[in-house]
Amino acid sequence: MLNKLEDIRKQRRITQEDLADALKVSRQTIGSLESGRYNPSITLAFKIAHYFKMSVEDIFIYEEDSDDDKK
Amino acid sequence: MMIKNKKWVFLLIAVIGAASFYVGGFIVINENLKAISGMCIGLGSALFCLGIGNFVIALTVSKVDRSNFEQRKNIEVNDERNIRIREKVGAKTNQVIFYMLCLIVLFMGFMQINIIAILMVSSVFIIELILTISLTNYYSKRM
Numbered sequence A: 001m002l003n004k005l006e007d008i009r010k011q012r013r014i015t016q017e018d019l020a021d022a023l024k025v026s027r028q029t030i031g032s033l034e035s036g037r038y039n040p041s042i043t044l045a046f047k048i049a050h051y052f053k054m055s056v057e058d059i060f061i062y063e064e065d066s067d068d069d070k071k
Numbered sequence B: 001m002m003i004k005n006k007k008w009v010f011l012l013i014a015v016i017g018a019a020s021f022y023v024g025g026f027i028v029i030n031e032n033l034k035a036i037s038g039m040c041i042g043l044g045s046a047l048f049c050l051g052i053g054n055f056v057i058a059l060t061v062s063k064v065d066r067s068n069f070e071q072r073k074n075i076e077v078n079d080e081r082n083i084r085i086r087e088k089v090g091a092k093t094n095q096v097i098f099y100m101l102c103l104i105v106l107f108m109g110f111m112q113i114n115i116i117a118i119l120m121v122s123s124v125f126i127i128e129l130i131l132t133i134s135l136t137n138y139y140s141k142r143m
Helices: A005-011 A016-023 A027-035 A042-051 B002-027 B031-060 B063-078 B080-110 B115-142
Strands: none
Touching: A005 A027, A016 A027, A016 A042, A027 B080, B002 B031, B063 B080, B080 B115
C-alpha cells in the first residue's frame, strides 16, 4: 500500500514528532508509515485521515497485487 | 500527594529489604535454616535495590518530568507498530525455542540421561500443543 503521508505532512509544515503526539503513536511509526515499511491498522488510517481532514483514500493508495501481508 | 506517598512506600520497601538481608545474613545463621537464610538474603537484596532505586527516582525526577515520562511510556507501550513487532518477535522466538527444545530432547536421549528428566522436558511439547489449541479456540471466538 502506498501513501502520501509525507507529502501531506510537509505541505502543512507539521513535524513527525507533532503528528506522532497528535495521533498518540511513536515517531518511529510515522517514519515507517512514510517510508512504506509499515501499513497502519484501519483505526490509525482513519485517525490520520481525521487529523488532516481528508478521506482515507486521499492519503492511502491500495495496490491490488501488493505483497504487504507477507512482510 | 500521591507521589509523596509513593516515595515513602519505596523507602519502606528498601527498609524491609535491608531488614530481611540483615536477618538472613546475621540472625538466621543456623546450618539447618540455610535455605531460609539464603531466601531472606536474596529477597532482601532485591527489595532493597527496588526500593532505593525507585526512592531516588521519586526524589530526583520532578512531577512534570514524571508525567511526561509516563505519557511517553504509555505511547511507546500502546503504539500499534510496537505491539505488532512484539507479537512477531514472540512468535519467532517461540518457533526457535521449539526447535531448540527438540534438539535438547534428542541430545538428552543420546546422552542416556534419566528417562524422567527427558519426559519432563518433553512435557513442554504437550503443554505447547494444549496451549496452541486452547488459545486458538479462545481467540477464534473473540476475533
